[in-house]
Amino acid sequence: MTQIPLVPADAVGTAEFEPCSVTPVIDMIFSRWTTPILRVLSAEGPLRFSEIRDWLGTVTPKVLTQRLRQLERDGLITREEFGEVPPRVEYMITDLGLSLRPAFDFLGSWSDEHMPQVEVARLAYDGSGRPRPA
Amino acid sequence: MTQIPLVPADAVGTAEFEPCSVTPVIDMIFSRWTTPILRVLSAEGPLRFSEIRDWLGTVTPKVLTQRLRQLERDGLITREEFGEVPPRVEYMITDLGLSLRPAFDFLGSWSDEHMPQVEVARLAYDGSGRPRPA
DNA sequence: CTGTATCCCTTTTGATACTG
DNA sequence: CAGTATCAAAAGGGATACAG
Secondary structure, three states: OOOOOOOOOOHHOOOOOOOOOHHHHHHHHHHOOOHHHHHHHHOOOOEHHHHHHHHHOOOOOOHHHHHHHHOOOOOOEEEEEEEEOOOEEEEEHHHHHHHHHHHHHHHHHHHHHHHHHHHHHHHHHHHOOOOOOO | OOOOOOOOHHOOOOOOOOOOOOOHHHHHHHOOOOHHHHHHHHHOOOEEEHHHHHOOOOOOOOHHHHHHHHHHHHOOOOEEOOOOOEEEEEEOHHHHOOOOOHHHHHHHHHHHHHHHHHHHHHHHHHHOOOOOOO
């Protein structure tokens, strides 16, 4: 196995390593529904509330509103309200939101390439007598 | 979290989108503590239970055990038990686990580069009169 | 159409004490 | 040292109804 150090060898174990540095961004973009929202807005362009809901399928309006608000507050999407009747609101990805796409693309590729291996590992583990994770 | 389709229910088979394949891998590697565990094992090499706990700081033994079991079952880390007294157990990243490092590295870089912009967006939003996300 | 407001349940996480 | 067991707390979501 190839061991790739994150920090210079002389700094290993000297408290230079901060294992939680990615946690804030993980909390921001990997809560439920956020990734699909960002991906569909990246791929489809501006969408209305009901269009996003239809793309996601089973999300409830309360949760969808929560997620859209958070993404808007974080500057990852914009919300534009048109003064029409019936009301029309369009959500659009920002440049900041678009800058996350390499992460989603990598994870998508990784999934295609490696999830079968994960499935094999799970089957092997489950047949090994090791305790099931809670 | 379950798999979230990225295809409207009435457009299955006709859309150019595939199912949201990133959701399972997100569930796997972005639950609490898992990313720091993978990162510290990538950076520091094999570590004992108590060493990982010390790196993470505030994790409780119950939760740490859960996470280590899940990562082991998914094939991202290995667990080696030495028949010694007092007991010694070492956890080590696998090649499969190591293959996720580009994702963590990207998110770390993205955090360094863009989180200040997120902070600015949050302040602007909070001063704009828009409703606070729940 | 675009959300809000409630209620409630499940899952997740933590605190603490204990064992081989 | 390396975990388990038990209890409690909290957060995250979902179902449903309703409002502007």
